[in-house]
Structure formats: C-alpha cells, structure tokens
Amino acid sequence: PLVLEPLLERLEVLESRHWDAEPTFKSGAQGEIAPINKPHDLSAEVGTRRDALDFEVEEAITRAEAIQPGWDRLGGEKRALLLEAAADLFEEHTDEFLSLCQREAGKTLLDAVLELREAVDFLRFYANEARRQFTAPIPLPGPTGEENRLSLHGRGVFACISPWNFPLAIFIGTPAAALAAGNTVVAKPAEQTPLIAALAVRLCHEAGIPEEAFQLLPGAGDVGEFITSDPRIAGVAFTGSTQTAQAINRSLAARDGPIATLIAETGGQNAMVVDSTALPEQVTRDVVASAFQSAGQRCSALRVLYIQDDVYDDMLRMIRGGFEALTIGNPEHLATDVGPVIDPDAKSSLERHVARRKKGGRPVWRRRLHRGANAGCFVAPTIIEMDSILDLKRENFGPVLHVVRYRAADLGRVVEDINATGFGLTLGLHSRNDDTRAFVEARAKVGNFYVNRNQIGAVVESQPFGGEGLSGTGPKAGGPHYVARFATERVVCIDTTAAGGNATLLA
Numbered sequence: 206p207l208v209l210e211p212l213l214e215r216l217e218v219l220e221s222r223h224w225d226a227e228p229t230f231k232s233g234a235q236g237e238i239a240p241i242n243k244p245h246d247l248s249a250e251v252g253t254r255r256d257a258l259d260f261e262v263e264e265a266i267t268r269a270e271a272i273q274p275g276w277d278r279l280g281g282e283k284r285a286l287l288l289e290a291a292a293d294l295f296e297e298h299t300d301e302f303l304s305l306c307q308r309e310a311g312k313t314l315l316d317a318v319l320e321l322r323e324a325v326d327f328l329r330f331y332a333n334e335a336r337r338q339f340t341a342p343i344p345l346p347g348p349t350g351e352e353n354r355l356s357l358h359g360r361g362v363f364a365c366i367s368p369w370n371f372p373l374a375i376f377i378g379t380p381a382a383a384l385a386a387g388n389t390v391v392a393k394p395a396e397q398t399p400l401i402a403a404l405a406v407r408l409c410h411e412a413g414i415p416e417e418a419f420q421l422l423p424g425a426g427d428v429g430e431f432i433t434s435d436p437r438i439a440g441v442a443f444t445g446s447t448q449t450a451q452a453i454n455r456s457l458a459a460r461d462g463p464i465a466t467l468i469a470e471t472g473g474q475n476a477m478v479v480d481s482t483a484l485p486e487q488v489t490r491d492v493v494a495s496a497f498q499s500a501g502q503r504c505s506a507l508r509v510l511y512i513q514d515d516v517y518d519d520m521l522r523m524i525r526g527g528f529e530a531l532t533i534g535n536p537e538h539l540a541t542d543v544g545p546v547i548d549p550d551a552k553s554s555l556e557r558h559v560a561r562r563k564k565g566g567r568p569v570w571r572r573r574l575h576r577g578a579n580a581g582c583f584v585a586p587t588i589i590e591m592d593s594i595l596d597l598k599r600e601n602f603g604p605v606l607h608v609v610r611y612r613a614a615d616l617g618r619v620v621e622d623i624n625a626t627g628f629g630l631t632l633g634l635h636s637r638n639d640d641t642r643a644f645v646e647a648r649a650k651v652g653n654f655y656v657n658r659n660q661i662g663a664v665v666e667s668q669p670f671g672g673e674g675l676s677g678t679g680p681k682a683g684g685p686h687y688v689a690r691f692a693t694e695r696v697v698c699i700d701t702t703a704a705g706g707n708a709t710l711l712a
C-alpha cells in the first residue's frame with residue numbers, strides 16, 4: 206500500500222540523486238554526454254544521457270538476433286515468470302520511479318502513481334498473454350490420420366520507440382508485449398526521458414531477463430532512424446507523432462530484407478460532445494480532467510469540446526470555474542494539479558498556436574502563471590472559442606482546450622466533422638439520452654468512446670487503448686489481440702497414419 210508520509214520523505218532523499226542512461230552494450234568509446242534537466246526548472250540537472258553510437262546499435266542488434274531463437278524456445282510460461290519478476294521489482298522501487306517521473310518528466314504525484322501502476326499492469330497482463338497464447342499450440346481440425354496445430358512465435362528483433370509523455374508505462378509496455386511474444390528488443394526511449402527507462406531496463410535484467418534480450422539505446426531521432434533502417438529489425442512498435450510514424454513506415458518500406466511489421470500509436474484531435482441533458486457538475490469535472498490533467502500531454506486528452514447551444518453559456522461558465530480552481534506549479538508539490546510541458550520547443554509551439562488564435566479575435570481565457578514560472582517550461586492553461594474542429598490543422602499537445610457551440614439539429618454534422626479530421630483516437634459524450642448515445646456510437650470512427658465520464662486514463666485490460674486512421678495501426682495496447690501482433694504464426698501438419706499419406710495414395 207502507498208503510505209504518503211514515508212513516501213514523501215523518501216522522495217525528498219531521492220531529490221539529490223544523480224541518474225544516468227547509457228546503452229546496455231557499451232563499446233568503451235567516448236560518446237557525447239547530454240544533461241537531462243527538470244522541465245519545471247531548467248537549471249536543475251537530474252542526470253545525464255550518453256547516446257548509442259552507430260556501431261553500438263549494430264552490435265546491439267547482432268546480440269539481440271543471436272539470442273532470439275533461444276528466448277523464443279523458452280516458451281510462454283517461463284517468459285511470463287520473468288516479466289512478473291520484473292513487475293515485482295518495479296513495485297519494490299516505487300519511490301525511485303515516482304521521483305524520476307516527477308523530476309525528469311515533470312509529472313504530478315498523482316500522474317506518477319498512475320504511470321507506475323500502468324507499467325506494472327502492462328508487465329503482468331502481457332505475462333499472462335504469453336501464458337495464454339504461447340504455451341500450448343492450438344489444435345486445428347482435419348481428417349482422421351492428420352494432426353494440425355498452430356503455434357505463435359517471435360518474429361525476431363523488435364525496435365520499440367517510445368514517447369516522453371509516458372516515459373515508464375509506454376516505454377515498458379511495448380517491450381513487454383514484444384518479449385512476451387518471443388522477440389528480443391532494442392528500445393529507444395524519448396531523448397527527453399532516458400533516465401527512468403534506464404532504471405526500468407536495469408530492473409528487468411535484475412529480474413532475470415537476459416541483457417541481450419532487452420537492450421537500451423538512448424538517443425534522439427537520428428538513433429531511432431539508424432535502428433529502423435537496419436534490415437535485421439523484424440518489427441517496430443512506435444508511439445509518438447503521426448509524422449514520425451509515417452517516416453518510419455517509409456524507412457521500413459525502403460529496406461531490403463524481411464517485410465517488417467509496424468505497430469504505431471500516434472496522435473489525436475479528440476473531441477467531446479455535451480448535450481442539454483448532461484449533468485453540469487459531472488461535465489465540469491470530466492472536461493477539466495480530460496483537457497488539463499497531465500498538462501494536456503496525453504494523446505487521449507480532450508482538445509475540442511462541443512457544447513449544445515441551449516446550455517452553452519451556463520456550461521462554459523461552470524467549466525471556467527473549474528479551470529480557475531486548478532493549481533499550476535511545481536509538480537513536486539503535493540497541491541499541484543498542472544505541471545510544466547516537457548521542453549522549450551513544446552512550450553513555444555503551444556504559445557504560437559495561442560497567439561494565432563488570439564489574433565482571430567474570438568474569446569481566449571488564460572490562467573496567470575505563478576511567480577518563477579519562467580525558470581521552467583510552463584504554459585498557462587488556456588480555453589479558446591472557435592467554430593469547428595476543422596479549423597485546427599494539427600494536434601496541440603498541451604493544456605489548451607477549444608470550445609465550439611452547436612445546435613441539436615446539427616449533431617450529425619458535428620460527428621462528420623470530427624471524423625473528417627482523419628484522426629480517430631478518443632471521443633467523449635455527455636448525454637442522458639440513450640438515442641443520442643446510440644446515434645454517436647454508430648457513426649464515430651474512434652478507437653475509444655467514453656460516455657458520461659472523462660476520456661483519459663484507459664486501464665489495461667478493461668479499456669484496451671488505441672485509435673484508427675491518422676491515430677495508429679492498432680491493435681489496442683492492453684487488449685486481447687495486442688501480443689499476437691508481435692508474433693508470427695506457424696502451422697505444423699503431421700500425417701499420423703502408420704504408412705504415411707503418400708503410401709496410402711499409392712497403394
């Protein structure tokens with residue numbers, strides 16, 4: 206159980222610890238060292254990152270390829286036990302993970318706790334999937350004298366490339382699925398958050414997963430490009446922007462070698478529709494959480510809120526009340542609701558977006574930032590009125606909510622416009638009318654549809670997560686089909702008659 210007082214004391218002790226991230230396979234060469242600073246205080250160094258050099262990437266893939274057949278032959282049960290041992294170690298190191306979530310990624314304590322929970326859930330869920338789908342072959346029908354069975358196996362070496370917004374949960378989630386399926390993994394964490402990834406990999410090795418089977422390759426986009434251009438990579442699991450996923454897809458297509466699998470979970474332009482039957486207090490709570498928790502830095506986060514015109518003014522007034530009550534500041538303080546965005550680039554891109562919208566002349570509400578906010582990457586939470594979701598040309602990954610007024614008779618158009626963005630990740634609906642729910646549910650092209658609740662925080666196994674179209678390839682992380690997508694299928698057909706099939710035919 207999480208007991209707050211001793212935990213806060215431990216976090217204080219860990220405040221001065223310096224961390225580092227290096228490639229698992231080290232050549233002894235001197236690579237460049239980059240500092241990792243707190244997003245909320247750019248003058249405070251949390252640790253350092255040493256990027257993988259090209260020949261270290263090549264050697265890592267060689268080692269991962271050499272051990273992969275043995276890892277596959279180990280079978281689902283043994284791989285499950287190792288992943289579960291890693292989950293246990295993650296829980297034992299709760300304080301270190303929470304400290305790194307806060308200091309390296311700028312997460313609030315609430316978000317840090319949820320992050321670790323999700324990481325552990327992924328490890329345990331995929332361990333069970335290894336047991337369920339990778340232990341005994343599935344018998345298939347056939348005539349008497351013939352035995353047919355289908356089994357699942359690893360494809361080879363998987364590259365797992367993960368984002369900074371879930372530096373632990375997604376960093377460990379895709380490798381856990383790939384490993385469960387009998388692949389070995391080279392993992393490149395986001396350049397902003399390699400330290401928590403390095404701790405995760407170290408604990409996996411301590412749990413008994415061989416070093417060659419799961420290797421860390423820190424670095425920026427160039428390291429990722431070098432990894433995915435290697436023809437020995439059998440598959441890529443990527444979470445991040447739609448543009449990067451498209452670039453990886455092109456790079457995989459351009460290689461000579463096996464036709465690689467791409468599993469991508471990308472951006473969104475997520476909407477919520479609130480009609481006149483919705484309960485205002487509930488809407489307020491869920492809108493504020495969906496748009497501003499995690500400083501809006503979730504691909505599931507709410508970006509465009511449609512409110513029916515009859516209730517528009519009252520509903521917006523209440524939402525603005527909830528918005529004004531948010532505490533913005535240092536994520537290491539217990540009272541903080543909204544911390545920083547990840548880095549100066551993220552901040553300036555959001556500021557440019559808000560400035561352009563302000564020029565448009567429609568109302569814009571912004572929270573005032575705390576004293577000292579300039580030392581870090583803080584973006585004032587913002588609400589902007591506009592006319593349609595189609596006015597947005599791209600995803601704005603931060604604490605910015607757009608609000609649109611609609612008439613009940615136009616609900617069909619609203620859903621069409623949301624679909625027309627081409628993204629299809631999350632959609633929220635607040636309505637007490639079952640016909641409205643059925644209408645929207647039947648038309649919305651999204652991966653995750655949430656009714657009368659917030660639209661973030663999908664739980665492993667209960668709400669498998671992932672979108673369609675510009676939002677990703679599927680299948681859903683934390684769902685029953687995910688691990689199988691990392692695998693290849695093999696069918697064995699045995700003639701069990703004494704003489705063999707051909708002899709029978711010839712007789």
Ligand code: UN1
Nearest residue numbers: 503504505661662663670
């Ligand atoms: C992401 O933000 O990259 O449901 C995906 C949620 C999370 C989203 C993860 N599972 O909020």
